Amino acid sequence: MSSSTPPSATTTSRPAPETTPVGRALQRIQREHPNLSTTVAAIKTLTECIQISKAATLSELIKDLEAQADILKLFRHQNVAIVAACDLFSRFLRDSHHDVFNLDATKERIIAAGNDLVDKSDETRAAIARHAAKHIIQEDDVVLVHSYSRVVVRALIHARRENTRFKVIICEGHAGRGRALGHATAAELRAHGIPTALIPDTALGYVIDTVSFILVGAEGVVQNGGLVNGLGTFTIALVAKSASKPFYVMAESYKFVKLFPLTQYDLPFHDPALIDVSGSDASSSRLPGADYTPPPFITLIVTEYGAFSPGRVADVMIAMTH
Amino acid sequence: MSKDVSLQVDAFIARLRRRQTVGSFNVAIESAKILHNVVSGSRWPDQDHLIDLLQHVGRRLIAAQPGEIAVANAVRRVLNIVREEATKLPLPENPKEFREQLRAGVKQAILDMIDDFLHSGxxxxxxxxxxxxxxxxxxxxxxxxxxxxxxxxxxxxxxxxxxxxxxxxxxxxxxxxxxxxxxxxxxxxxxxxxxxxxxxxxxxxxxxxxxxxxxxxxxxxxxxxxxxxxxxxxxxxxxxxxxxxxxxxxxxxxxxxxxxxxxxxxxxxxxxxxxxxxxxxxxxxxxxxxxxxxxxxxxxxxxxxxxxxxxxxxxxxxxxxxxxx
Amino acid sequence: MKWTTIHPAVLNLGLQYAEWGIAGGNARCTAMLNTFARVIADYTTPPHQTLSRHLTSVVSRHVDFLNTTRALSTSMKAAVRFLKHEISVLSPDLPDEDAKAGLIAQMRSFVEAKIDFADKAIVKETLDKGKIRPGDVILTYGFSSVVNKLLLKAHARKIPFRVVVADARPKFEGQRLLASLVAAGIPCSYCLLTAVPSLTAPRPTKVILGASAVLANGSIMSRAGTASVALLARMARAPVIVCAENYKFTETLRLDAFVWNELGDSEELSAAAATMPVTSTGGHVSVLHNWRDIASLKLLNLHYDITPAEDVTLIISESGFIPPSSAYMVFKEIEQNVSLA
The missing domain is CATH 3.40.50.10470 (Translation initiation factor eif-2b; domain 2)
Structure with a gap:
């Protein structure tokens, strides 16, 4: 795929992605399969693009896919998850360069790889959940979680099924608009009989000393082993470090993404205006849905291959690109 | 202020401006000496007027070289000396007597302060x-x-x-x-x-x-x-x-x-x-x-x-x- | 030509090193290879000797000589390892002239690949991935050839940014960078290391540095003063980017900057620099002019320091973006691809 400057999520010269066919396809897939993470949904979308592509040669196909990926990257919401999918897809393309002359066979191979990932995504998530339940969640632990994360909920339910006795504190994840997703987490955990407290984000500093560890999901894991995840994650990581609490991330390996943010504001979805000081009520509208947590704040990243330090994950990513 | 003291003040201000007197130690001592001479060589009806006079001179000294913070420190020290000496003296029946006692007390206290500065090191x-x-x-x-x-x-x-x-x-x-x-x-x-x-x-x-x-x-x-x-x-x-x-x-x-x-x-x-x-x-x-x-x-x-x-x-x-x- | 003596070109090179006429990892390495090319061109194998073994000893002798003029840099050591390796794998059947021509071509390729191409790749990757942004205030220190190339290219791409060049005695290498940037029309500020904590308007948004070597634990060996700049950057929450070509990655581990460091000439500290009055009286005779007569006085002129990995946000080489913790892994990978270009 192209290594050109990442298309800014705020440029006005490009079409709004939700008005494009590929953008609408992504949204449709997400509606039809709400259990898929955004990365997987984007992979599925790009796989479909291959199926309907009218390209006659391999290089045309690559160009076509690059164009579709570039459009998808214009989505500001879950931007990094989409970039991860596009990265992964470009690896599929690169790995299938063997059969240059048989386009159909190549397309088959890539579609198969994409579908394989999508089909296995549920089991991948389950494997991570099982690992966390077995090795991380211990008897009498107080687990702090943030907002809503499918893999975290999965892990907690699994631990409950294994009859581990533990409690959960949920930071509701209020992002200034809409309902805080922590409520959905609370409902689901309580339905499984897990003792749960839902707290406003403001109470984090107050409760942190009662917590055993923090468990979060991931929108993406970046090149240095850092984390991009729902807005508020970094705040929790800061408090956790200050209180010497372990901070664990659960992330499928397809969420590894070739981005290297230098600062909080060095990701594609950053809006330089940052906050709207015009005084209107939508004052948080320029804030992104995600933030960046640098590696020193992360204790372990749990993947389907096991739990690694951010440094090990960074090593793995270097090996992946060579 | 007497003309002599006024000239001394002007000369010191010039030295400060031209950085001929530099360094906290030097400016502190010189400022204190100048203020001692102001107290000594000027006429003032009571302590409030003395304080006004010292503030006026002090502002000029500070403005000459604001980077030399020791000037302002010395000015403030002397002002505090005046306030303290005034409280030490009993209320006199005779304002003239009070003035002279105050003048003597302040001058001595300033000299003590300069001595203090000299012995800092x-x-x-x-x-x-x-x-x-x-x-x-x-x-x-x-x-x-x-x-x-x-x-x-x-x-x-x-x-x-x-x-x-x-x-x-x-x-x-x-x-x-x-x-x-x-x-x-x-x-x-x-x-x-x-x-x-x-x-x-x-x-x-x-x-x-x-x-x-x-x-x-x-x-x-x-x-x-x-x-x-x-x-x-x-x-x-x-x-x-x-x-x-x-x-x-x-x-x-x-x-x-x-x-x-x-x-x-x-x-x-x-x-x-x-x-x-x-x-x-x-x-x-x-x-x-x-x-x-x-x-x-x-x-x-x-x-x-x-x-x-x-x-x-x-x-x-x-x-x-x-x-x- | 007697091979027990040193080739005049190498003598001359040694002198330039000693006088710091040629300084900086890339420049010293390039000059050395260019000079060795001449040595090899002039070389003839003595009778009853094999080129491979004898030339290796000649190279070693010249390297040892250069080391006495000024300690070899990491870049130079990498080049010497490369050259010795190339000599060692020469086929014994190859005629001498062909062998020599081949070595000379290899050395040129080394420079082209390890320095020229590497720097181009570093610059491209840095700019393509948007690591220099409009409005950036970039703090850098001393002179680094790759940082110079990067900033010039960023400017050529019409990105508006500002540079603050920090510098220090005794070498004032930053002035060389400053001259280059100013000539290209880049808005610049200049200050000494002592002024770096005072840089508030405008405040640097990032720090970009060069390196003499990248050590196994991700720490950086660079010109003395670099570590201070990186420390201050971390405290000001500005990211620190280090640009270093792959051939500067080593498996050495140095935990402190003191024991092994290169000591410079003490006289340099005492020489009255033309750029400033040294005495408080404003005279131009150095206060230290008779320092040798004062028994208890020593002058220490350290040339390098070590920037710990935690003060570095990102290392950029021709292999791409590397977190400092992955430096050793990258070194191992590079080692496995010994022959290049």
């Missing part, structure tokens, strides 16, 4: 053995007369090593190194660039100050903050030696004016091609502000204290009425 140096131990590896930055006397005093009885950071562009550390070595102290002169590399080989840092602020921070030769941050990163203690005449009752926010005067008189770049000069902004501050949290201990002529204690000591020598002159 030796008083500080007398505490050296508490802080410099045998085989210590000490690091210091640039030139400081106070620190020099401090280390020389320690050097009379103890063997230790000193690393002097040269403090470009003025490189005042060169003179410091020569004087320490000449006094028989094992001295190594090093470049500013080597500070971080050497810090693990240092036991403590001893610095001089241009001025100390009310919160226990200090204003010192540019580069002091670099040394202090490196010391903090390597967890080495910083000892600051400073006479009380350098301690200001103002906190940093009010000292912004001093820092904004930042322009080191020594040039930093001798551009060969003339047009490069015009196109480059040269940043060459004279001073740094080192915050109190980087300083472990302040050694003054009134003893050794943590920076947080500064505000208590200020109450003894300054009046809150004189924060704005």
């Amino acid at each position: 030796p008083h500080i140096a007398s505490q050296a053995l508490q802080h410099v131990h045998p085989n210590d590896r000490v690091l210091t930055f640039g030139w400081s007369k106070t620190v020099l006397e401090f280390l020389k005093e320690a050097g009379k009885l103890r063997k230790f090593q000193v690393m002097v950071v040269e403090a470009a562009p003025a490189c005042s550390g060169h003179q410091m190194a020569v004087e320490l070595a000449t006094a028989g102290i094992d001295t190594t002169l090093v470049t500013d660039a080597a500070v971080l590399a050497l810090m693990p080989k240092v036991d403590k840092i001893i610095l001089g100050a241009h001025a100390v602020t009310a919160d226990g921070g200090m204003i010192a030769t540019a580069g002091s903050l670099l040394v202090a941050e490196v010391a903090k990163a390597c967890k080495r203690p910083i000892i600051v030696c400073s006479g009380m005449y350098k301690v200001s009752p103002l906190g940093l926010m009010q000292q912004q004016e001093v820092l904004s005067l930042n322009s080191c008189p020594n040039g930093v770049y001798d551009f060969e091609e003339g047009d490069v000069v015009e196109r480059v902004e040269v940043v060459n501050p004279h001073y740094d502000f080192v915050p109190a949290e980087l300083i472990s201990v302040l050694v003054t002529n009134m003893g050794t204290h943590p920076p947080s204690y500064m505000s208590h000591m200020l109450d003894d020598v300054y009046s809150k009425l004189d924060l704005v002159i």
Whole structure:
């Protein structure tokens, strides 16, 4: 795929992605399969693009896919998850360069790889959940979680099924608009009989000393082993470090993404205006849905291959690109 | 004021402006002497008028060279002296008698204060053995007369090593190194660039100050903050030696004016091609502000204290009425 | 030509090194290889000797000589390892002239690949991935050839940014960078290391540095003063980017900057620099002019320091973006691809 400057999520010269066919396809897939993470949904979308592509040669196909990926990257919401999918897809393309002359066979191979990932995504998530339940969640632990994360909920339910006795504190994840997703987490955990407290984000500093560890999901894991995840994650990581609490991330390996943010504001979805000081009520509208947590704040990243330090994950990513 | 005293004041203001009188020690003493002569050589009906007069003269002195904080310190000290002496005297029946007693009391107190200033260095140096131990590896930055006397005093009885950071562009550390070595102290002169590399080989840092602020921070030769941050990163203690005449009752926010005067008189770049000069902004501050949290201990002529204690000591020598002159 | 003597070109090179006429990892390495090319061109194998073994000893002798003029840099050591390896794998059947021509071509390729191409790749990757942004205030220190190339290219791409060049005694290498940037029309500020904590208007948004070597634990060996800049950057929450070609990655581990460092000439500190009055009286005779007569006085002129990995946000080489913790892994990978270009 192209290594050109990442298309800014705020440029006005490009079409709004939700008005494009590929953008609408992504949204449709997400509606039809709400259990898929955004990365997987984007992979599925790009796989479909291959199926309907009218390209006659391999290089045309690559160009076509690059164009579709570039459009998808214009989505500001879950931007990094989409970039991860596009990265992964470009690896599929690169790995299938063997059969240059048989386009159909190549397309088959890539579609198969994409579908394989999508089909296995549920089991991948389950494997991570099982690992966390077995090795991380211990008897009498107080687990702090943030907002809503499918893999975290999965892990907690699994631990409950294994009859581990533990409690959960949920930071509701209020992002200034809409309902805080922590409520959905609370409902689901309580339905499984897990003792749960839902707290406003403001109470984090107050409760942190009662917590055993923090468990979060991931929108993406970046090149240095850092984390991009729902807005508020970094705040929790800061408090956790200050209180010497372990901070664990659960992330499928397809969420590894070739981005290297230098600062909080060095990701594609950053809006330089940052906050709207015009005084209107939508004052948080320029804030992104995600933030960046640098590696020193992360204790372990749990993947389907096991739990690694951010440094090990960074090593793995270097090996992946060579 | 008498014409003679008025001329003296003008002459001193000129010397301050032209930087002919420089350095906290010199300006503190000269300011105090001038104010002594003002008290002595002028007519004033009562203490309020005396205070007004001293404030008026004081403002002019301060305006002559705002970067010399010791001037304002001396002015405030003298004002406090007047207030204190006035309360000590019994209410007289005779205003003239009161005036003369006040005049005498204030003059003597100012002379005592000047004496105090003159003995600052030796008083500080007398505490050296508490802080410099045998085989210590000490690091210091640039030139400081106070620190020099401090280390020389320690050097009379103890063997230790000193690393002097040269403090470009003025490189005042060169003179410091020569004087320490000449006094028989094992001295190594090093470049500013080597500070971080050497810090693990240092036991403590001893610095001089241009001025100390009310919160226990200090204003010192540019580069002091670099040394202090490196010391903090390597967890080495910083000892600051400073006479009380350098301690200001103002906190940093009010000292912004001093820092904004930042322009080191020594040039930093001798551009060969003339047009490069015009196109480059040269940043060459004279001073740094080192915050109190980087300083472990302040050694003054009134003893050794943590920076947080500064505000208590200020109450003894300054009046809150004189924060704005 | 007697091979027990040193080739005049190498003598001359040694002198230039000693006088710092040629300084900086890339420049010293390139000059050395260019000079060795001449040595090899002039070389003839003595009778009853094999080129491979004898030439290796000649190279070693010249390297040892250069080391006495000024300690070899990491870049030079990498080049010497490469050259010795190339000599050692020469086929014994190859005629001498062909062998020599081959070695000379290899050395040129080394420079082209390890320096020229590497720098181009570093610059491209940095700029393509948007690591220099409009409005950036970039703090750098001393002179680094790759940082120079990067900033010039960023400017050529019409990205508006400002540079603050920090510098220090005794070498003032930053002035060389400053001259280059100013000539290209880049808005610049200049200050000494002592002024770096005072840089507030405008405040640097990032720091970009060069390196002499990248050590096994991700720490950086560079010109003395670099570590201070990186420390201050971390405290000011500005990211620190280090640009270093792959051939500067080593498996050495150095935990402090003191024991092994290169000591410079003490006289340099005492020489009255033309750029500033040294004495408080404003005279131009150095206060230190008779320092040798003062028994208790030593002058210490350290050339390098070590920037710990935690003060570095990102290392950029021709292999791409590397977190400092992955430096050793990258070194191992590079080692496995010994022959290049």
